Amino acid sequence: MKVLALSGSLSGSKTYTVIKEAAALLSEFDSVEVEALNLADLKVEFCDGRDPLTYEGDTDLIIRKIVEADAFVIGTPIYRGSLTGALKNVFDLIPNDALRGKVIGFVATGGTYHHYLAIEHQLNPLASYFRAHIVPGGVYAHNDHFQNGQLTDADIKRRLKELTHSLVSLASALDGERAEVRQPEITRR
Numbered sequence: 001m002k003v004l005a006l007s008g009s010l011s012g013s014k015t016y017t018v019i020k021e022a023a024a025l026l027s028e029f030d031s032v033e034v035e036a037l038n039l040a041d042l043k044v045e046f047c048d049g050r051d052p053l054t055y056e057g058d059t060d061l062i063i064r065k066i067v068e069a070d071a072f073v074i075g076t077p078i079y080r081g082s083l084t085g086a087l088k089n090v091f092d093l094i095p096n097d098a099l100r101g102k103v104i105g106f107v108a109t110g111g112t113y114h115h116y117l118a119i120e121h122q123l124n125p126l127a128s129y130f131r132a133h134i135v136p137g138g139v140y141a142h143n144d145h146f147q148n149g150q151l152t153d154a155d156i157k158r159r160l161k162e163l164t165h166s167l168v169s170l171a172s173a174l175d176g177e178r179a180e181v182r183q184p185e186i187t188r189r
């Protein structure tokens with residue numbers, strides 16, 4: 001199964017650090033082909049409502065990677081109590097059925113503990129819109145959980161491991177169902 005681990009931060013490094021750690025945990029599974037992507041490394045256009053097939057460059061690349069993946073770990077820094085605009089733009093760009101029947105585990109990083117429920121009320125509804133399956137136990141990492149740019153908190157690391165293991169279990173269990181879901185046109189180009 002193809003898993004895309006995506007960080008939605010354009011500025012800092014914490015979210016991508018967590019995403020890379022999740023990707024490393026996923027790479028331990030023989031059944032998983034994982035790729036970690038950092039939105040900060042891409043030049044993604046704003047969604048202007050056109051057919052997703054007509055974007056070019058990095059915008060086309062990110063749409064394609066998402067369409068081709070079976071499961072995702074998606075991470076965002078919390079901005080104003082929600083996901084970043086850059087990540088929301090990616091959700092706006094992809095075809096309506098790009099995530100249908102697929103599996104998503106969410107992670108978020110934030111500077112305050114007040115926003116840990118943003119995964120529940122900002123990210124999970126997006127997955128529901130796309131009719132994706134949400135892995136229970138999204139991981140929220142606070143600034144205190146990092147030292148010298150590394151994720152060091154043992155409990156957060158344990159939760160991340162649990163999230164990635166649950167992701168693989170759920171995506172494997174849904175394998176047959178996913179094959180029956182119509183894939184967007186873009187995969188047949």
Ligand SMILES: Cc1cc2nc3c(=O)[nH]c(=O)nc-3n(C[C@H](O)[C@H](O)[C@H](O)COP(=O)(O)O)c2cc1C
Nearest residue numbers: 009012013014015077078079080081109110111112
């Ligand atoms: C524009 C902006 C808005 C932010 N809003 C919040 C917020 O509402 N709640 C919060 O907990 N942290 C907020 N933060 C802090 C970031 O979420 C936090 O530093 C995060 O770990 C940064 O992740 P990164 O290093 O991957 O960019 C904000 C940071 C910025 C730059």
